[in-house]
Amino acid sequence: SQELEQSPQSLIVQEGKNLTINCTSSKTLYGLYWYKQKYGEGLIFLMMLQKGGEEKSHEKITAKLDEKKQQSSLHITASQPSHAGIYLCGADAQGNNDMRFGAGTRLTVKP
């Protein structure tokens, strides 16, 4: 089965700093999804990447997909306390909307 490894496991940054979270897949990526989760709540969909080299941005968050490396990165520019939470990557293991998730990266932003 597909495994997704996220790094780092946790991250503490000062407000205003940039940061990057990585997600590496053990198998071919048919689709890569980024979600954010606050403690005790469900996952909120952020972005979906489907093609190699694809890059998407929403406000200060940018995600890229490197299909050859089977890897995706999530970059946050000028972090704010509202960015704090757990970021999870999910991948479509077989191209049929059968999604598996990484263990998540816990982000803390210090004011």
Next chain:
Amino acid sequence: DTGVSQDPRHKITKRGQNVTFRCDPISEHNRLYWYRQTLGQGPEFLTYFQNEAQLEKSRLLSDRFSAERPKGSFSTLEIQRTEQGDSAMYLCAASRGGSSPLHFGNGTRLTVT
């Protein structure tokens, strides 16, 4: 609001009791998923439905677990003879299928004492 609602939000039960959780997706979401999440881990896939048909079940889903989606709308997840290891957050997600993203409910947190 993702349009996926789960009930109850919290459930405390004694070991050996049966529990049932409910998930209500919005009507356009013909795919429905159940996941289990423990502290510090990502969601683990349990099962999913295409309309009323249960298409895949994880080996994590022991004989004590059963899920249904009788009319292709809401779904229930039942755990029989609960064990302390069943304590977790149970998440429901739904999608329109294809490559469309999953939309999650806020989960049911189960505590087995």
